[in-house]
Amino acid sequence: MILEGIVSSRNRQGELNIAPMGPLVNPEMSQFVLRPFQTSRTFHNLKETRCGVFHVVDDVLLLAKAAISQLDEPPNTFPAEQIEGDVISSACRWYEFQIDTIDESADRTVMQASVVHHGRIRDYFGLNRAKHAVLEAAILATRIHIIEKHDLQTQYRALAEIVKKTAGPEEHTAFNLLEEYISKAYA
Numbered sequence: 001m002i003l004e005g006i007v008s009s010r011n012r013q014g015e016l017n018i019a020p021m022g023p024l025v026n027p028e029m030s031q032f033v034l035r036p037f038q039t040s041r042t043f044h045n046l047k048e049t050r051c052g053v054f055h056v057v058d059d060v061l062l063l064a065k066a067a068i069s070q071l072d073e074p075p076n077t078f079p080a081e082q083i084e085g086d087v088i089s090s091a092c093r094w095y096e097f098q099i100d101t102i103d104e105s106a107d108r109t110v111m112q113a114s115v116v117h118h119g120r121i122r123d124y125f126g127l128n129r130a131k132h133a134v135l136e137a138a139i140l141a142t143r144i145h146i147i148e149k150h151d152l153q154t155q156y157r158a159l160a161e162i163v164k165k166t167a168g169p170e171e172h173t174a175f176n177l178l179e180e181y182i183s184k185a186y187a
Contacts, residue, residue: 009045009052055091064174067138082117130167
């Protein structure tokens with residue numbers, strides 16, 4: 001099963017990177033398969049340090065901003081317990097992991113990871129229809145280089161209707177941010 005969330009990672013110089021990612025997870029949440037693109041900072045950080053933190057979040061504005069690299073400031077964090085890493089303070093749950101193997105034979109690297117520690121901060125609020133739509137729009141925004149413009153815009157219009165009908169202020173803000181990003185990318 002793929003579980004969408006956020007990965008925090010650091011490079012050897014200690015620079016923090018926050019990126020959305022949907023790893024394949026086992027039901028026990030003890031093993032992950034991460035598939036970052038080889039051009040991403042996440043790939044380079046995980047390859048260098050071989051560790052990171054996966055976060056289960058319900059903050060779609062954070063997800064949207066991270067997806068399009070528009071985090072003005074990194075979110076508040078605290079130190080991970082078993083690895084050199086950072087836990088996002090607003091996350092619901094977190095999973096500290098170590099990379100066991102790396103297969104770079106395709107554009108999307110396959111990294112097998114083992115969870116070495118996990119924790120819970122708060123209950124998961126959940127994702128209503130608008131939050132789901134923003135999540136899908138954020139995924140589309142990260143795929144503008146591989147999805148045909150017409151197909152992406154068609155999918156985006158369908159998501160916009162859901163947001164229009166069911167969103168609160170945070171979801172509207174996140175969706176508008178993504179819409180602006182995609183418009184600029186195709187301009």
